[in-house]
Amino acid sequence: MTIQIRKLDSSNPDFNAQLSAVLAFEASEDEAIDRAAAQILADVKARGDAAVIEYTNRFDKLTASDVASLEIGKDELQRALASLAPERRTALQTAANRVRAYHERQKAETGSDGFTYTEADGTVLGQKVTPLDRVGIYVPGGKAAYPSSVLMNAIPAKVAGVQEIIMVVPTPSGVKNELVLAAAAIAGVDRVFTIGGAQAVGALAYGTATIPQVDKIVGPGNAYVAAAKRRVFGIVGIDMIAGPSEILVVCDGTTDPDWIAMDLFSQAEHDELAQSILVCPDAAYIEKVEASINRQLDAMPRKDVIRTSLVNRGAMVKVGDMDEACEIANMIAAEHLEISTENPQQWADKIRHAGAMFLGRFSSESLGDYCAGPNHVLPTSRTARFSSPLGVYDFQKRSSIIHVSEAGAQTLGKVAAELAYGEGLQAHAGSAEYRLK
Amino acid sequence: MTIQIRKLDSSNPDFNAQLSAVLAFEASEDEAIDRAAAQILADVKARGDAAVIEYTNRFDKLTASDVASLEIGKDELQRALASLAPERRTALQTAANRVRAYHERQKAETGSDGFTYTEADGTVLGQKVTPLDRVGIYVPGGKAAYPSSVLMNAIPAKVAGVQEIIMVVPTPSGVKNELVLAAAAIAGVDRVFTIGGAQAVGALAYGTATIPQVDKIVGPGNAYVAAAKRRVFGIVGIDMIAGPSEILVVCDGTTDPDWIAMDLFSQAEHDELAQSILVCPDAAYIEKVEASINRQLDAMPRKDVIRTSLVNRGAMVKVGDMDEACEIANMIAAEHLEISTENPQQWADKIRHAGAMFLGRFSSESLGDYCAGPNHVLPTSRTARFSSPLGVYDFQKRSSIIHVSEAGAQTLGKVAAELAYGEGLQAHAGSAEYRLK
Numbered sequence: 001m002t003i004q005i006r007k008l009d010s011s012n013p014d015f016n017a018q019l020s021a022v023l024a025f026e027a028s029e030d031e032a033i034d035r036a037a038a039q040i041l042a043d044v045k046a047r048g049d050a051a052v053i054e055y056t057n058r059f060d061k062l063t064a065s066d067v068a069s070l071e072i073g074k075d076e077l078q079r080a081l082a083s084l085a086p087e088r089r090t091a092l093q094t095a096a097n098r099v100r101a102y103h104e105r106q107k108a109e110t111g112s113d114g115f116t117y118t119e120a121d122g123t124v125l126g127q128k129v130t131p132l133d134r135v136g137i138y139v140p141g142g143k144a145a146y147p148s149s150v151l152m153n154a155i156p157a158k159v160a161g162v163q164e165i166i167m168v169v170p171t172p173s174g175v176k177n178e179l180v181l182a183a184a185a186i187a188g189v190d191r192v193f194t195i196g197g198a199q200a201v202g203a204l205a206y207g208t209a210t211i212p213q214v215d216k217i218v219g220p221g222n223a224y225v226a227a228a229k230r231r232v233f234g235i236v237g238i239d240m241i242a243g244p245s246e247i248l249v250v251c252d253g254t255t256d257p258d259w260i261a262m263d264l265f266s267q268a269e270h271d272e273l274a275q276s277i278l279v280c281p282d283a284a285y286i287e288k289v290e291a292s293i294n295r296q297l298d299a300m301p302r303k304d305v306i307r308t309s310l311v312n313r314g315a316m317v318k319v320g321d322m323d324e325a326c327e328i329a330n331m332i333a334a335e336h337l338e339i340s341t342e343n344p345q346q347w348a349d350k351i352r353h354a355g356a357m358f359l360g361r362f363s364s365e366s367l368g369d370y371c372a373g374p375n376h377v378l379p380t381s382r383t384a385r386f387s388s389p390l391g392v393y394d395f396q397k398r399s400s401i402i403h404v405s406e407a408g409a410q411t412l413g414k415v416a417a418e419l420a421y422g423e424g425l426q427a428h429a430g431s432a433e434y435r436l437k
Numbered sequence: 438m439t440i441q442i443r444k445l446d447s448s449n450p451d452f453n454a455q456l457s458a459v460l461a462f463e464a465s466e467d468e469a470i471d472r473a474a475a476q477i478l479a480d481v482k483a484r485g486d487a488a489v490i491e492y493t494n495r496f497d498k499l500t501a502s503d504v505a506s507l508e509i510g511k512d513e514l515q516r517a518l519a520s521l522a523p524e525r526r527t528a529l530q531t532a533a534n535r536v537r538a539y540h541e542r543q544k545a546e547t548g549s550d551g552f553t554y555t556e557a558d559g560t561v562l563g564q565k566v567t568p569l570d571r572v573g574i575y576v577p578g579g580k581a582a583y584p585s586s587v588l589m590n591a592i593p594a595k596v597a598g599v600q601e602i603i604m605v606v607p608t609p610s611g612v613k614n615e616l617v618l619a620a621a622a623i624a625g626v627d628r629v630f631t632i633g634g635a636q637a638v639g640a641l642a643y644g645t646a647t648i649p650q651v652d653k654i655v656g657p658g659n660a661y662v663a664a665a666k667r668r669v670f671g672i673v674g675i676d677m678i679a680g681p682s683e684i685l686v687v688c689d690g691t692t693d694p695d696w697i698a699m700d701l702f703s704q705a706e707h708d709e710l711a712q713s714i715l716v717c718p719d720a721a722y723i724e725k726v727e728a729s730i731n732r733q734l735d736a737m738p739r740k741d742v743i744r745t746s747l748v749n750r751g752a753m754v755k756v757g758d759m760d761e762a763c764e765i766a767n768m769i770a771a772e773h774l775e776i777s778t779e780n781p782q783q784w785a786d787k788i789r790h791a792g793a794m795f796l797g798r799f800s801s802e803s804l805g806d807y808c809a810g811p812n813h814v815l816p817t818s819r820t821a822r823f824s825s826p827l828g829v830y831d832f833q834k835r836s837s838i839i840h841v842s843e844a845g846a847q848t849l850g851k852v853a854a855e856l857a858y859g860e861g862l863q864a865h866a867g868s869a870e871y872r873l874k
Contacts, residue, residue, distance in 0.1 A: 091855035102562055109564070110548035117542060124796075125539055125810050127546070130789045132823050146860050179859055215823045234678065237823035241671065259871045265864035301863050344840070352567045356837035359561075362846035362872050363839050366865040370853040373562050374837035385652045386569050386674035388835040398825040400793035400811035402800050403781070409799035416807040418528035422616055423583050426738050427702035428803040434696045435799050 002294050005310055007286070010319045010328065022315045023332060025243060025273070025381055030223060037198040037227035044202030049209050055199035060141075060172045067203075067210040072181065072192040080181035089182070095371035096151050096186045102373030103159040107392040112160075114398070122405030123412075127398050131161035132237075134212060135395060136204035137189065138219035138229075139180060141170035141196055147183035148369065152376045152390065153219050154187035160395035165189045166204065166214055170196020196221070201228035205236045218377075218390065239390060243381035244273035244313075247365055248334035248354075250325045252341035253282030255361045261292035263338060266366050268309035269302040275313040277332065279325045286316045326350040333384040336365045355384045409435035439731050442747055444723070447756045447765065459714070459752045460769060462680060462818055467660060474635040474664035481639030486646050492636035497578075498610045504640075504647040509618065509629040517618035526619070532808035533588050533623045539810030540596040544829040549597075551835070559842030560849075564835050568598035569674075571649060572832060573641035574626070575656035575666075576617055578607035578633055584620035585806065589813045589827065590656050591624035597832035602626045603641065603651055607633020633658070635665035642669035655814075655827065676827060680818035681710035681750075684802055685771035685791075687762045689778035690719030692798045698729035700775060703803050705746035706739040712750040714769065716762045723753045763787040770821040773802045792821045846872035 008018050043051040049067045056062055056070065064070050081089060116126030137153045139145060154165055167184055169177070171194040184192055193211060195203065201221075207213025216237035217229060229238045247267035249260055264276035280286050293310065297303050319325045326347050329337055333353035341347060344359035351357060355378030358365055369376045377390035404412060413432040420428035445455050480488040486504045493499055493507065501507055518526060553563030574590045576582060591602055604621055606614070608631040621629055630648060632640065638658075644650025653674035654666060666675045684704035686697055701713035717723050730747065734740050756762045763784050766774055770790035778784060781796035788794060792815030795802055806813045814827035841849060850869040857865035 088855055088859055091852045091859075094852045095856060105552070105554060105562075106564065109552040111546045115542070115546040123809075125542075127543065127811070127826075128785075128788075128794070133789070148856060148860065234818070234820065237820075256871070259868070262864055262868040262871055266862070266868040269862055269864040300867075301861075306864065348565075348838070351565075351836070352570070354836045356839060357565070359838065359840035360842075362843050363841040364846075364850075364853075364868040364872055366853050366857060366862075366868040367841055367846065367849045367872075368837070368839045369865060370856045370869075371849050372560075372839045372841060374564070374839055378837070379834075381671070383671065383674075384834065384836065386834055389564075389837050391835065393830070397816075397821065397823055398828065399788070399791045399821065400805070400815070400826050401785070401796065402793060402805045402809045402811055403796035404800040404804055404809060406799050409801075409804065412804045412808050413801075415528045415531050416801075416803050418525055419532060419585060419807045420803060422525055422528075423585065424738075425703070425706055425803075427699055427706040427743065428806060430737075431696070431699040431703040431801040431803040432807075434693070434699055435801055435804075 003297065003307055003311055005290060005293070006315045008315055008317045010317060010324055019317070019328070019331070022277070022313070023382065033223045034227045037224050038231055040198040041202040041228055041231055044199055044208070045206045052195060052199050052203050052208055052211070055197065056195050059197055060170050062174060067193070067208065070194045072194060077181050077185035077189070077192065080178045081185040083178055084182050092147060092183060092186055095148065096155065098371050098373040099151050099155045100159060103156045103392050107159055110393055112392065112396060116401060119408065121407040121411070123408035124401065124403040126401040128401055129396050129398050131163070132215045132395050132397065133162070134164040134166065134214045135162045136214035136217040137165060137167045138200065138217060138221050138225060139167055139169040140221055141172055141177070145169070145177040145180050147179040148376065149219065150180055150183035150189070151187050154184070154189050156375065156390060156392045157395040158188050160392045162395050164191070164212070166212060167192045168195050168200040168204065170194065170200070198224045198228035201225060201232060205232035216395070218394070239377065239394065240379060240383060240387060244275060245270050246275040246334050246380060247336040247338065248277045248279065248329060248332050249338040249340055250329055250347065251278065251280045251285070252322060253280055253285035254342060255340040257285065257288040257292045258296065259361065259364070260289050260340060261296055263364055264293065264310065264314065265296070265300060265306050266364070267336070268306040268314065269300065272305055272308040273313065274309045276310060277315045277317065279317040279319055279328055281319050281321050281325065283318050286318060290316065322347055323350070329354065333382045335378045335380045335384065336368070338363065338365060353384045355379045355389055410437065440734065440744055440748055442727060442730070443752045445752055445754045447754060447761055456754070456765070456768070460819065462710070470660045471664045474661050475668055477635040478639040478665055478668055481636055481645070482643045489632060489636050489640050489645055489648070492634065493632050496634055497607050504630070504645065507631045509631060514618050514622035514626070514629065517615045518622040520615060521619050529584060529620060529623055532585065533592065535808050535810040536588050536592045537596060540593045540829050544596055547830055549829065549833065553838060556845065558844040558848070560845030561838065561840040563838040565838055566833050566835050568600070569652045569832050569834065570599070571601045571603065571651045572599045573651035573654040574602060574604045575637065575654060575658050575662060576604055576606040577658055578609055578614070582606070582614040582617045584616040585813065586656065587617055587620035587626070588624050591621070591626050593812065593827060593829045594832040595625045597829045599832050601628070601649070603649060604629045605632050605637040605641065607631065607637070635661045638662060638665035638669060642673045653832070655831070676814065676831065677816060677820060677824060681712060682707050683712040683771050683817060684773040684775065685714045685716065685766055685769050686775040686777055687716045687766055687784065688722070689759060690717055690722035691779060692777040694722065694725040694729045695733065696798065696801070697726050697777060698733055700801055701730065701747065701751065702733070702737060702743050703801070704773070705743040705751065706737065709742055709745040710750065711746045713747060714752045714754065716754045716756055716765055718756050718758050718762065720755050723755060727753065759784055760787070766791065770819045772815045772817045772821065775800065775802060790821045792816045792826055847874065
């Protein structure tokens, strides 16, 4: 069955409206899910371990007697790692090493040592950078359990200097994912509990007798997990709530169409809501990619998901030239942007908004998903306009340093007092004026 | 009337529980406010300017005919600046210059140029840093309108390179705050609209015919504004939703008690929910500060607010020594931490969690509030455990750069394919394998 992918042309007067319609995605906020998550959180906050064990036994069909019995020891993690086929273990270790190397570089390049400077009057100003003390990583159970996500969430935290990483992963009916446990071993996760859902989020946010309270919770989860994370935001930090994954391929029409078709598939196979868009100035090339899609689709194990995703959310956009392609890429602000062209850097220089840029024909998104080094946790749904890949900086925070000298207090005190009076805050003024001679 | 401030002693076996009770603060989430904000947002999204003008006229008691008439031109901002008393204008300009200088330094020290590095096989990895395109700054109207907040929110955005800053400030009954407009002129705000409330948040988040859509909304507001910001988070970026302001003074007992009393006042005068805590190893000194508080309180114009704040939320904590004081400071993770001691750096080195550290006796918090240079928008309610002062980095975002060479694709492709098969994602594997020779 041939599939038809939506075609847009940027020269069409309605193009902007058409593109907006393609991009439109509203996360359905289910009131019932939100209320259920809120109730579970309140219960975990009030009853701690007792609530965690009840929900875990109920939702995951377990018969555990206490939360301590749900902890997976480091020896078991190491056994999981040892049990992997050698080539898979090596691949996982190679990926981890590359991810670690990239994030070490990121740490070095982003001011992790903080700074201070001294003014002429002896006043010292600056910023201290410190890691978070303890971080929780949520890992989904079942089919969507991705060892690569364990690496991508845990390694930046380790590199940042987080002292303790607590991983939670539900094990419905007691089934553990050995690859996920092996990834936890490689990434240096400190403790693992086989709990999930809103109850796991609550346990990490509030702490229980058995599960330590964390300072931030990262990692993807289902709608209950997302609702619970939104609700505990402020008590702990959270990462972005991710929307469906997206790829935007900007191609000049010189890459093998089969490669591009497969790149579009690799996004579409994630999820029926995933979005794959091709932007190209060459109409004949667009036809070739579409033909390749139809030729290759039936051989894909996840062809039904791919088909639904491409038909419902995919698009192929004919543009006037590559400059216009870059403008459209900035409007889309895609999570993954492949610039599959000759001399891709000239186009990358024009890109302001993208989660990750994959430059040149050899940079398939899948290389970045697993092992190139940069993080695969990226801003979705146009949030690359204002947010960043998960990084070392997400596991650090800054404190301002203000050390005013006696001389500095004389000049600053007068300015501060003047403005404090202007704002009607006399104690602020008084506090500054006491430091005047 | 003498006031009694809660006294705690760290040697008490119940101390941790007592301290937790002092710190406990739950932002009341008012369902009615949240629903009202949601309804206003939906209306602004659907009807744009028409909804904005209706709500503005109703809530702010105006009779404007259209949103365009609510824009304040740059000439009016400049007139507001020119109308200030010279000493106040100079103070505002000095403060702005110092805030700008600090944030320029911050920009230079935090990897704003991004980075790339090339691996042996020619693969290039890195990170591109770009400013947000357009930012909205919410400024409260009426009594709580603080020109210093305009500087602290707008200047880091300008320094980051944001192209356009849109400020919204409600003018109930048409009353404009000249200091706020003058601050907008100094800070380089591009456009100002006299709108506020959830309708202003909605206009900035969705855009209307008159008001451009922004990428992030920062700045404090009332409960409706906070509820609206929470709801548009994801469509645009937002800053933290701030809780009541707090100061923690760690003092070795050698600073003039009147200075410390006034520092505690300067926090308490903000708000009845504001929190002022003194931690000190010297019981006699604590008594002196309390006596000073009682001696000085009646002279304070905002004495009623100060009294309520100190009695309900203040505390004085006797500790065994300064090391213990630092441990407690890390538990409290205060928004403002004054280390009012001899040789404060030795204690600052032990602090992991604080929004801003004010070191030495001359560094009153009020100097930092107005003009030291670092930002006064700081994490409250223990969120300094995982978040940072507002900064240049809040107006930038990062994009990963992945440019895999043909040689790099050979090694990375095998690793990626192995892991993709492990995760059951065959198109990911295929996409990597197509790049193998």
